[in-house]
Every structure is written in structure tokens, then in C-alpha cells.
Amino acid sequence: MSTIVNRRDLDFLLYETLGLDSLLEAPRFSDYDKDAIDAIFDLSQSIAEEVFQPFAAQLDDNEPKYIDGKVEIIPQVREALDAYKEAGLFMTPYDADIGGMQLPWMVHQALNSMFVCANTSVSNYAFLTQGAANMLHACGSKELQDKFLPNMLAGEWFGTMCLSEPQAGSSLSDIRTKAEKLDDGRYKITGTKMWISGGDHELTDNIIHMVLAKIPGAPPGVKGISLFLVPKNNVNDDGRIGDSNNVALAGLNHKMGHRGTTNCLLNFGESGDTIGYLVGGENQGLANMFHMMNEARIGVGMAATVIALGGYLYSLDYARNRPQGRHLTNKDPETPMVMISEHADVKRLLMTQKAYVEGALALMYYAANLLDQIKISDDQQEKNTLNLLLELLTPICKSWPSEFCLEANKHAIQILGGYGYTREYPVERLYRDNRLNHIHEGTHAIHGLDIMGRKVRIADGAALKALAAQVMSTIEQASQWGGLSQHGQDLSASLKVVQTTLESVSKANDPSLALANATLFLDAMGHVVIAWMWLKQAVAAQKGLATGIPADKAFYEGKLAACQFFYRYELPKAICQFELVAKVDDTCFNLTAEQFIGT
């Protein structure tokens, strides 16, 4: 069986649960029908399984090395990215007007996710390039686009995002990289950037860095940040690569996971002038950088989700083929051993993974669908509502999988026991890879502050109202199926708890204290949203069962069981968390640094 995708479930999520078929009726996607999309998935799956997945462990064990100022990477990385390029996959996220495939974002996410699951470290190079190209396309001048974009779209040159600095990780307001305007309108860039994934390598002839920097005299803080395009090598007017632009690799970071992606400390303008090109307006850098932020954050959530999908599928396959022990009531050691998938706790560990992974997958595709719906809608009010919903869900999309799909990876290791803890099996690598996702693209805490301090309040709670309306619509559908009505009632009750929790917290006098447990709110809110996603899936499964196709019976029963699991085992935990958040507890908030250990 495949350990990077469950195609039956992908169909179920995209078509039966989230209505991709009706999306395909929009003129924007008229080039595609299910057969065409299946063919794209077939192609992606085969490249991911045959070219990306086989060397994931080898790459993890042979991370890029910094030798004589250059990066050495095992050759399979380039071969894999060449295969991706030759299949035309670099073009999947773009619109037709620039030669892109103009796929629904749901489909783009789905095919990308196969590469992430197969070999996260390699897929990073492609996705960073697509992100940088999208930003350039959205905000750059025609001249800049003409010069740099075609090679990026073709996957000939890779791209990066350069935000953090050693002294400014989460606090972009404090970046120091300087951009001084030259007479010809270009800028001289000086400074140091940290944590730059794909920041240097020899995989492509050029690397296009999208760099945040400050122009002298700009306003303090984030209002004074501008965005620059900084190529590794200068590009001549004829489009050919010129001399070095003096972006110096100062060192590689050595991570716990994602070991195949170079992660760099870069110095700009140290060994000679580094030239940058302004992208968008002066001091508009943060807005420009955040242009693709919802997509990027859903991308992180999707990565966290499918890294756990890999662990789930692998551990399921293992559990169904590994004999060990006997049923509890069988005390005869001379009877044959049973497969460990027969043991109750292994079932619970598998079910927990299923509930987390398939619940999160549904949310990722739901959010991608919102992006698609926003694009095809010509009703401004509908667009606004969809945008509000997307804004509210984005911190959950990014954060919930980071937390709970990491937990799923932990369970995959447990199922393999001692084997799972070794590098001879993939599950520990997936666990290591997944631990990053709480940290980048905004830490877990930052998303807590975002949702609780901003998103639930925007437009006087309109986003939350939009969400509630969607949830109530699913509950209404569920009420038509006897087996789901209790879940619907539980979900409705939990929505009310969200509301009362926010009301309680709003009465706090100290705004900082009110947000002190925002991370707990974020996690619990995520549980409510995932419970909704499970109810959506349960409705689809009931419909599927009603069609009576025998081959699908076990599949749909599994969906209904996973929904039930989420409502009985998981949702009550969220209620318990909301009760805590509602109390605006100050136990941690009031603690001084001395009180932790007494000195």
C-alpha cells in the first residue's frame, strides 16, 4: 500500500465531502474534470513514490555539508527536483496568464502534499520557490518580473524568503538589515539573515531571495520594512547570469529534522556590494511579504498533516503485518500470535492518528476551497464573508496540525515499538520533521494571539458569526441522520462554550492577562473546528453508505467511527480547556522569573 497518500480518502475529501466536482463547473477551472485531475494525481504520486521517497532516509542521514564556502548535497536531490520540473509541476500554483496550470488550490495542495509526505526536505526547495515567485508576481514591477520570473516559474532558479535575523526571530519589528538607495534606483543591501531555508546550494544556477530590510529614515518598527528582490548572482540585461551579488553563506544550521534542506545564515554586502530591487512600494514590505501568507500558513498546516499521514499509513501497515502477543483472554502461549492491530491500545493509537490526520486533511482542503471560492466569486459580499472565514481559520490551519499531527507521529513510533525508535524505519524521521511546524511561519503562541486577540474580534465578531453559520448548516444536515444527531448537539453546545468563553474573557481588566492563555484557546478552538470537519465527513459517509456500494462499506464505517471517536474522546478535552480559559487565570502570568527556581 502507498504510505504517502490514501487515494480513496482523497476522493472522499475532495469530492464527496467538499464538492470539488461543483467547483470544477466554474469557468476558471473549465480545463479540468475528475479524469484530468486523477491523471495529475497519478503522475504526482508516481514521481513522489518513485523518485522522492526512496532516498528520504539517506538524505536525512547525509545532510548538506558546508565545504570551502559551498554547499554539497547528495545528487539525488537534484535528480528529484529535475523530475518534478520536467513533469511541469513547478507550474501548478500559477494562473494561466503567466503560463500556469490554473488548478484549483485544493488540487495543488493535494498533489504537493504527496511530495511533502514522500520527502519533506526536498519538497521545501520547490515550495519556497513557488512562494517567492508568487510574491514577485503579485507585487513586483513588470520589469522585475520580466527579468526574474520566467526562470523561477520554470524551476530553473530557486527562491527563498529572508525575514528573520539572529536578534529578531518572531519580532520582525527589530530587523536591522539596511537598504540604501543608489542613484540608479536600486538598493545596496547590508545585514545578516538567519534561518534561510534553501538559502544557498548548487542545485540551480541562481537563487532569488525575497528580503525584508529597512531604508534609512523609514518609520520605526514594522511600518518601516520594505521588500527587496536580491539575486545570489547578478543577472545581465540579456538575461544571462553575471557576477556574484555577494550574498555570502556564513554557516549552515543543523536541525533535528528537515535535514536535507539547507538552512542558512546569510551575510549581505559583507564581501562587496549586494544589490537589491525594491518589490512593491517603500515601507510596504510586510504587507507584500504577507501577500501569500494565508496560502503559506495553510501550506505549513498541510505539511504537518501529511507528515503525520505518512506515519499513520506506515504504522497501520506495520500493525496489520506484525504478529506479537495474543488476545488478553487467551492465556495459552502455544496458540499463534495475533497481529498487533488486534490489540485494543494499538487500535486506539491508530484511531487517534486517523482522527487527527483525516480531520486536519479535511480542514486543509476546506481552507484551500475557500481560496478557490474567493477567486471564482463575483459577489463582493460573499467574497468578504469567505475572506473573514479564511482569516479566522488560518491560525487554526497552521497550528492545529502542528500540535496534534505531531502527537500522531508520536503514536506511530509507539506502534512500531523499538523499531519505531530507530532510523531504520521512517516514523522517527517524520516525528523529527514535524516538530518544526510549531515554530516557523509564526510560532504557536503568535497564532494564539492572532486568533484570540484579533481574528475573533474583527468586524465586530463577523468572522466568528460566519463560522457559526457554516457549522450550523452542517449540524442541520447531520440532523437528518439519526446516528449523527448527538454529535450535532455536542458541536452546537461547544460553539456556545466558545461564545461564553470569549464573553468571560472580555470582562478582564488587563488586556495582557486576557490573552495570557490564548494558546490554550487556539488549541481548543481548533478542536471545535476539527469536530465540525468530522461531522461534515460523517454526513458524506452516511450518504456514501446509503448508495450501498459494498466495496466502500468498511471505508465509510471507519469514517463514522472516527467521527464518533473525535466527539467522545477529543471534544470533551476542548470543553475542559475553554472552562479554564474562561477563568482568566493568572497563575503563570503573575509569576516572576525568580520564582521558577528560587534564584
Added chain:
Amino acid sequence: MSTIVNRRDLDFLLYETLGLDSLLEAPRFSDYDKDAIDAIFDLSQSIAEEVFQPFAAQLDDNEPKYIDGKVEIIPQVREALDAYKEAGLFMTPYDADIGGMQLPWMVHQALNSMFVCANTSVSNYAFLTQGAANMLHACGSKELQDKFLPNMLAGEWFGTMCLSEPQAGSSLSDIRTKAEKLDDGRYKITGTKMWISGGDHELTDNIIHMVLAKIPGAPPGVKGISLFLVPKNNVNDDGRIGDSNNVALAGLNHKMGHRGTTNCLLNFGESGDTIGYLVGGENQGLANMFHMMNEARIGVGMAATVIALGGYLYSLDYARNRPQGRHLTNKDPETPMVMISEHADVKRLLMTQKAYVEGALALMYYAANLLDQIKISDDQQEKNTLNLLLELLTPICKSWPSEFCLEANKHAIQILGGYGYTREYPVERLYRDNRLNHIHEGTHAIHGLDIMGRKVRIADGAALKALAAQVMSTIEQASQWGGLSQHGQDLSASLKVVQTTLESVSKANDPSLALANATLFLDAMGHVVIAWMWLKQAVAAQKGLATGIPADKAFYEGKLAACQFFYRYELPKAICQFELVAKVDDTCFNLTAEQFIGT
């Protein structure tokens, strides 16, 4: 500050909370007073910090290699173990009659924990040797002891435990290693053992394996297992090392953590005869192997705890020295950044670590104290009660830290952000090291079955009654301090929930279903026990505060805050879990292997 031990807290736990001073009054420990023990701690801490800790990262990055049939390990490992040996520390766990230091087990655990925290991989070699020697001392014949024990006690020869086989991990009943009796009373051993930590290396001239095997004709299952001493090299009658005993290293496993400890697949009797010596009676192997099981399992729990202590102390130090961002209400980017220990969510992450780590530490020392009390008691009824309490607490001691102190390590990474995810900082290594502890010495699920299927029932619930009596006594003490009475009431209520949960579950018709959520019961029961440990600490802190020594004020306030945190943020989660367990839910239990993904 030290990042392997908080000596102020160690004093607080051992003396102020758990009464080590009164234990030292027993004749068994008359050689020791607090000054003597402080000197032992000073010595241990300095060797752990100066010799073990400095190369922990280097060892992790340079794991032992299998070259030409031999194991190559970086030289610092031997140097560190030599320093441990020369300081006489191999002798800490033994009684005076065999030349041991006859320390209280609490003290032995405390000093060992410093080495675990400093460099887990290296400490493993010492502790495995001490475990094997203890087993030989407890169960071996005088002849065997005379031949092998002195060199093990001196740390000249190391020891291992050989239980698992490739086809029999958790299911010892299915081991196949064979022991055929020879005419001279010795045994010929053939078979393969898996996951043998310290199973081969060149650190010592000999390795003494304690091996489980079956004598042909023995009863099936665990009743037919015997224990054998199998040296790597034969030992002549004059005590000198003879020829090879044909224990062949078939390969090394490459783990996610614990990378400095060799972990081996060993073949016995493949390349020539392997001779074993029966330890204890035929078919008594499991009982003999389990002789030191409570100690070993508390040792695993202690390891899980102090690996998290290392993360806690490191991340606390980092948070107090890393400037980043500003208070939420300060919107002026030109004001200086604050230390991240000022941010509410960082405080919460630190407090969670403190509550888990110091709660677990208290339990580990409490359990060690039980071992000490059992040894010094001459009242058989008291001994029985203490033994029951120890039996009940052992699965919690082993499992709770494995689960929750791993979570603490996860939080330490989060505090360091991107830095925490790199191998340039120790917190990711600690996280990787800690993930093993759910798996070895009985998996998490096995301990769930142990506590819920056996321990709560033994002697008609006498162990649970003994626990309740102890808990109620702490609640009684707490009631004398106004600030603690609510916690006492909450703890008392949770004890009742344990009882009602067990009553509900006992009504289940299917005994397998009744235990299907045993792991959840184990975790929740652990929370109740840790809540009790926090109440014990809070009582001690209140007493401490009442003495009015100003230097300790912040320390005691931190203890009271951590207790409050545990009761407000953690204990309610356990109640929620008990409610689930009480329902004897069959959602996972009834699932078939096909239903997970539909095929």
C-alpha cells in the same frame, strides 16, 4: 547556573518534603548525615558537569560505529566512565556486605540522575552494569558471584540485560533462545537477542550478559523461561579472561536518541559454542529478571524526568537572557526589547515544565523512599503496605514521566524557537533521548494493563486503599494552610472519581473491553498521584515560608504557584479522562483492521 540539577530543589524534595533526615536516623544509614550526602552530591555534580556533559552533543553526532566486527566509540566515553569508576560511584547502589556504599536509594537515585541528565547515553553503560550485578547478587550462586561479581561491582566489566528477540519484543512468552544443559552443569546457548543496550563495545575487557532463554522441555510461555549469565569472553578459573564465548555482534541499531549507547543485535552460539550459567532455578527466569524490576522502572521514570529537567533548566536560563519583542500593550518599537521570560506564553511553557518535572521528581523520590522504608522496617504489616503502595505506584513512576516529561522537552524546544530545533542547542537532543521511555521496560500500554488489570485489584483493592490513606493524610496536613484547602478538596474529589470509574468499569461484561482504555486510565491516575505530590510540596513550602528566611521566599512562592497551576490546569484534564474511561467506550475496540482506510 547548572543545567543538570537544581540543588535547592533537591534539598527541598529530599529533606523538607520527603523527610530524608528522619530516614538517616535508621541504623542502616548511620554512616551518613546531610553533610556527607552533600559531599557525595558535590562530587557527582562536578564529575557529571565537567566530564559527562561537555561531550554529550559530540557523542550524539558521532554515534558508535560497527567496523570489522568491532564497535568504535569516541574516547571520551571511556574517559567519563573511568572518572565515574575512580570516584567509586559504581558502588553506590550496593549494600555494605559486598563493599557497597549502602546509600539510601533516594540518594543513589539523586546522584545517578545528574549523570543521566548530563549525558544519558554514557550513563546507560553504568546503570545497566549495576542492574545486572544486582540481579546476579540477588539470584546467583556463590560460585557464580565469586567469579563474576567483583569485576562488575568495580566497574571493570560491564553488564547487560538480554530479554527481547526480533520476533518477541513485548511478548517474552515467545522467546526462542535455547539453553541446552551440558554434562558439567553449564548450558549451551543458541539464539538471537535484539535491542541489547551496551551489548557490545571495547570499553571494558568483558561484558556480562544476563540472558533469558528456554531449556528444551520447559513449560510453554513465560513459565518455561530461565535466566543465564553469559560472558562475552570466558573467564578462566584463575579469574583471568580466556577465549571468546562466541557472542557475535550481528549489527547495531541506529536510534533517534540515546545515540551514544550501542544497541545491538547479538547472536549466541552461531560461530562456536556459547556457554551460559544458570542464575537461580530452572524456569525461574522471569521472576529472577524481575527481581529488580521496581527499581529499574523507577529508574526509567527518573531518567525521563531528569532529561526533562535538563530541558527545563536550559530553557529557563535561555528565556531569562534572550531579548525578543515587547509587552503586548507596548506598541512603541523604539523601546528596548524584553527578555522572553516576560511573555505570558513563555511563562506558561516554563510553568508547565516546572509542574511536570518537579512533580515527577517528587514521585521518583517518594518511590525511592518506599524502597528504603521497606528495607529498614521490621514490622511485617507495614512492609506489606509499603510494598503494595510501591507495586501500585511503579507503573505510574515509569509511565507518567515518559509521557508528560517528553511534553516538557517539547516545550523547551518551543522556548528556544528556531534555535531549539537545531543540534547547536541541547534541547532537541533531550527531546529525542526522552522519546524512548514510553517503549522500553514495558511499553506505555503494558503499564496501563498492569495498573488497571492487576495493581488496582490486588488484595481486594488494598494497594488503592493504602494510597488513599496516604493521600488523605496529606490532605489533612494541607487543610491547616488556608491557601491549600481548595486543592485538598479537589484532590479528595478526584480520588472519589478514581473509585467510581473503577466501579463503572468493573460492570463491563467483556474483560478485554474493560481494559481497552487502560492507557488513558494510567495517564489520568498519574495526574492524581502527581497532584498529591504537588500538595505535599505545597505543605512543605508553606512550612518553609513560615520560617521566614528571605532568601527562600521566591523559591517557596514558585512551589505554591506550581501546585496551583497543577490543580487548575492539569487535574481537570484527568477528571475528563476518567469520565471517558468510566463509559467503557467501544469505538476503537470494535474497529476492524479494514475500517481504518477502507481496504
